[in-house]
Amino acid sequence: MSFQIIPVQLSQNSYPIYVGENILRDRNLLSSHIHGHQVLIVTQENIANYYLPTLQHTLADFQCHTHFLPEGEQAKSLNEWQKILETLLQQGHERNTTLIALGGGAVGDVTGFAAACYQRGVNYLQIPTTLLAQADSAVGGKTAINHPLGKNMIGAFYQPQCVISDVSLLSTLPKREIASGMAEVIKHSLIGDADFFVWLEKNISSLLTGDVTLLLKSVAHSAQMKATIISQDEREQGIRSLLNLGHTFGHAFETAGAFQGLLHGEAVALGMVMAAELSCRLGWISDKDKKRIKQLLCQCELLRTTLQYPSASEILKLMKRDKKVKAGKLNLILLKKIGEAVKESNMPEEMIVSVIDTVLQTL
Amino acid sequence: MSFQIIPVQLSQNSYPIYVGENILRDRNLLSSHIHGHQVLIVTQENIANYYLPTLQHTLADFQCHTHFLPEGEQAKSLNEWQKILETLLQQGHERNTTLIALGGGAVGDVTGFAAACYQRGVNYLQIPTTLLAQADSAVGGKTAINHPLGKNMIGAFYQPQCVISDVSLLSTLPKREIASGMAEVIKHSLIGDADFFVWLEKNISSLLTGDVTLLLKSVAHSAQMKATIISQDEREQGIRSLLNLGHTFGHAFETAGAFQGLLHGEAVALGMVMAAELSCRLGWISDKDKKRIKQLLCQCELLRTTLQYPSASEILKLMKRDKKVKAGKLNLILLKKIGEAVKESNMPEEMIVSVIDTVLQTL
Numbered sequence: 001m002s003f004q005i006i007p008v009q010l011s012q013n014s015y016p017i018y019v020g021e022n023i024l025r026d027r028n029l030l031s032s033h034i035h036g037h038q039v040l041i042v043t044q045e046n047i048a049n050y051y052l053p054t055l056q057h058t059l060a061d062f063q064c065h066t067h068f069l070p071e072g073e074q075a076k077s078l079n080e081w082q083k084i085l086e087t088l089l090q091q092g093h094e095r096n097t098t099l100i101a102l103g104g105g106a107v108g109d110v111t112g113f114a115a116a117c118y119q120r121g122v123n124y125l126q127i128p129t130t131l132l133a134q135a136d137s138a139v140g141g142k143t144a145i146n147h148p149l150g151k152n153m154i155g156a157f158y159q160p161q162c163v164i165s166d167v168s169l170l171s172t173l174p175k176r177e178i179a180s181g182m183a184e185v186i187k188h189s190l191i192g193d194a195d196f197f198v199w200l201e202k203n204i205s206s207l208l209t210g211d212v213t214l215l216l217k218s219v220a221h222s223a224q225m226k227a228t229i230i231s232q233d234e235r236e237q238g239i240r241s242l243l244n245l246g247h248t249f250g251h252a253f254e255t256a257g258a259f260q261g262l263l264h265g266e267a268v269a270l271g272m273v274m275a276a277e278l279s280c281r282l283g284w285i286s287d288k289d290k291k292r293i294k295q296l297l298c299q300c301e302l303l304r305t306t307l308q309y310p311s312a313s314e315i316l317k318l319m320k321r322d323k324k325v326k327a328g329k330l331n332l333i334l335l336k337k338i339g340e341a342v343k344e345s346n347m348p349e350e351m352i353v354s355v356i357d358t359v360l361q362t363l
Numbered sequence: 364m365s366f367q368i369i370p371v372q373l374s375q376n377s378y379p380i381y382v383g384e385n386i387l388r389d390r391n392l393l394s395s396h397i398h399g400h401q402v403l404i405v406t407q408e409n410i411a412n413y414y415l416p417t418l419q420h421t422l423a424d425f426q427c428h429t430h431f432l433p434e435g436e437q438a439k440s441l442n443e444w445q446k447i448l449e450t451l452l453q454q455g456h457e458r459n460t461t462l463i464a465l466g467g468g469a470v471g472d473v474t475g476f477a478a479a480c481y482q483r484g485v486n487y488l489q490i491p492t493t494l495l496a497q498a499d500s501a502v503g504g505k506t507a508i509n510h511p512l513g514k515n516m517i518g519a520f521y522q523p524q525c526v527i528s529d530v531s532l533l534s535t536l537p538k539r540e541i542a543s544g545m546a547e548v549i550k551h552s553l554i555g556d557a558d559f560f561v562w563l564e565k566n567i568s569s570l571l572t573g574d575v576t577l578l579l580k581s582v583a584h585s586a587q588m589k590a591t592i593i594s595q596d597e598r599e600q601g602i603r604s605l606l607n608l609g610h611t612f613g614h615a616f617e618t619a620g621a622f623q624g625l626l627h628g629e630a631v632a633l634g635m636v637m638a639a640e641l642s643c644r645l646g647w648i649s650d651k652d653k654k655r656i657k658q659l660l661c662q663c664e665l666l667r668t669t670l671q672y673p674s675a676s677e678i679l680k681l682m683k684r685d686k687k688v689k690a691g692k693l694n695l696i697l698l699k700k701i702g703e704a705v706k707e708s709n710m711p712e713e714m715i716v717s718v719i720d721t722v723l724q725t726l
Binding site: 037086095116119149150155324 | 375399400445448449452453455457458459482484505507510512515516517518519684686687688689
């Protein structure tokens with residue numbers, strides 16, 4: 001049990017992110033963030049098989065219920081969100097109950113949103129079990145569920161009591177899931193830290209084989225970068241939108257496939273290649289840097305070449321349903337250089353379509 | 364067009380309540396609180412028949428859609444909330460859209476909760492059309508929907524951009540609805556202003572016949588009292604809970620009847636008589652004051668004597684599912700005297716049952 005603490009400083013509801021090894025067993029640490037006597041652990045069966053007994057043992061002093069979600073992005077449906085609320089009501093959970101999200105991004109998103117809405121808001125803890133969730137989605141209080149008409153369209157900004165990122169939990173993660181998480185780690189380097197990007201290029205092979213020390217550094221560095229941004233702009237009215245690099249493209253691919261086939265990190269990787277291509281055409285990043293970005297994502301095997309992608313115009317149509325659309329105009333996050341992102345809202349649609357086409361044809 | 368402004372001062376998201384006559388026609392006022400070009404008016408048919416054309420005319424400069432909810436408390440179902448979100452998605456509403464709740468408490472509650480959740484939160488305006496909503500529910504940012512297992516169990520604290528309380532709209536309100544709103548006005552006097560209670564005793568007949576000047580004073584005074592409390596305790600961690608006088612009893616009666624038969628104000632009135640009875644048994648308020656309270660509520664015809672009420676023990680069971688339950692203990696708001704309320708969490712259950720019984724048998 002050893003960890004570092006990364007503070008997320010907000011005007012209200014500041015909270016710590018703990019990053020370390022074997023923190024799941026730390027009874028004092030977890031208990032200190034649970035204020036009532038009731039707890040509802042929300043998780044999925046595959047994760048529960050590995051880690052639920054440990055967590056239940058750590059929380060032996062509390063009245064603990066467990067709620068199971070289906071695997072994958074299905075967990076983020078309106079129906080599953082409703083079922084969590086029903087469990088809380090049926091088990092008589094009171095306003096001072098605590099929800100614990102034990103799982104990946106989908107589990108964290110729907111659990112956080114259930115916590116935001118149950119009795120107008122109860123406490124919750126994030127215990128992310130994937131690299132993607134530890135490095136990105138569990139940090140920052142964005143909670144949401146999907147709607148058939150768009151991903152993350154229903155949700156809330158709602159901050160947890162703390163985030164417990166135990167990198168020991170990553171040891172059971174399939175390689176494809178590690179890679180998916182690396183997409184968000186790489187994203188953080190691209191938008192704000194060129195040195196970190198170079199470090200990732202150098203260490204990518206060891207990271208992908210699950211080197212715990214390197215993964216710990218990646219998670220801590222990513223969480224720290226994200227925490228700094230969120231402290232400045234909790235509700236995405238400015239700088240926080242830079243974290244959407246690759247996501248406007250990526251969400252459209254996810255929606256097109258009805259959230260199937262592509263992992264979130266794979267969709268974001270595809271989106272980042274497109275953002276890099278567009279940034280290169282604008283003369284902002286060099287052809288060489290564009291290739292470095294694609295190369296690093298390729299090494300992670302994030303760019304799925306065998307899928308049947310929708311047409312570029314179909315993707316554009318879906319992009320225009322994005323939350324970041326304003327007065328019909330797309331807001332895209334592009335790269336001025338590796339380590340510096342900007343928001344751009346005046347890209348001609350033909351150019352966007354052409355970029356999508358080019359990237360898909362040269363995957 | 365004339366109005367007074369009551370500020371709701373919060374650490375974040377302060378906003379004004381406008382109370383006056385014919386404000387619905389004030390184009391400049393309404394426009395100043397709408398930041399994008401899109402608007403979704405959420406309303407019910409009976410209200411729309413009277414006031415939708417006026418509002419649409421006032422908002423002629425915006426891209427305006429209208430969404431209709433069913434009548435009554437049915438509007439606050441999960442299903443109806445979902446339909447509002449679907450309308451927003453289908454009509455392509457962007458993150459800077461504005462929702463407008465044109466209706467009573469139910470319309471305001473579900474519309475506010477839809478605004479809280481659409482794209483993680485968009486702006487909304489409250490235009491309450493009932494006395495109950497103007498004097499109480501539209502103020503303070505409590506939004507919610509009902510669940511078969513409990514009233515208001517799913518929701519959020521989410522503040523509007525402004526509240527527009529146009530007392531001219533009350534002229535079309537049925538007498539029973541005016542009385543229902545008076546229950547909340549009386550509640551405000553009981554918890555914090557004995558002089559206002561005396562004023563209500565003196566003017567109750569004229570108020571019930573719809574005297575606009577007197578209604579305006581009631582609405583403004585109630586809104587002011589509530590705003591002062593909310594400024595001190597937005598999320599009901601302390602003093603705000605006093606506003607629940609009569610509500611723990613009342614909600615149980617509403618839930619027992621599956622939100623049918625009793626109007627909200629009628630349920631709250633019943634609850635206030637019970638709170639007064641209990642306060643009297645504790646030796647806090649005099650028998651005379653207990654009778655004054657019941658007398659005033661009787662004059663409003665709020666105490667429905669012909670209904671088939673559930674048993675006291677059934678009501679107690681439902682009360683224990685209330686949001687204000689902590690470690691299994693009921694939190695009741697009682698009266699130290701007329702004009703002074705306190706929270707009390709150690710009432711023996713037998714005493715509560717006995718009080719419910721007595722009140723129901725002597726209605």
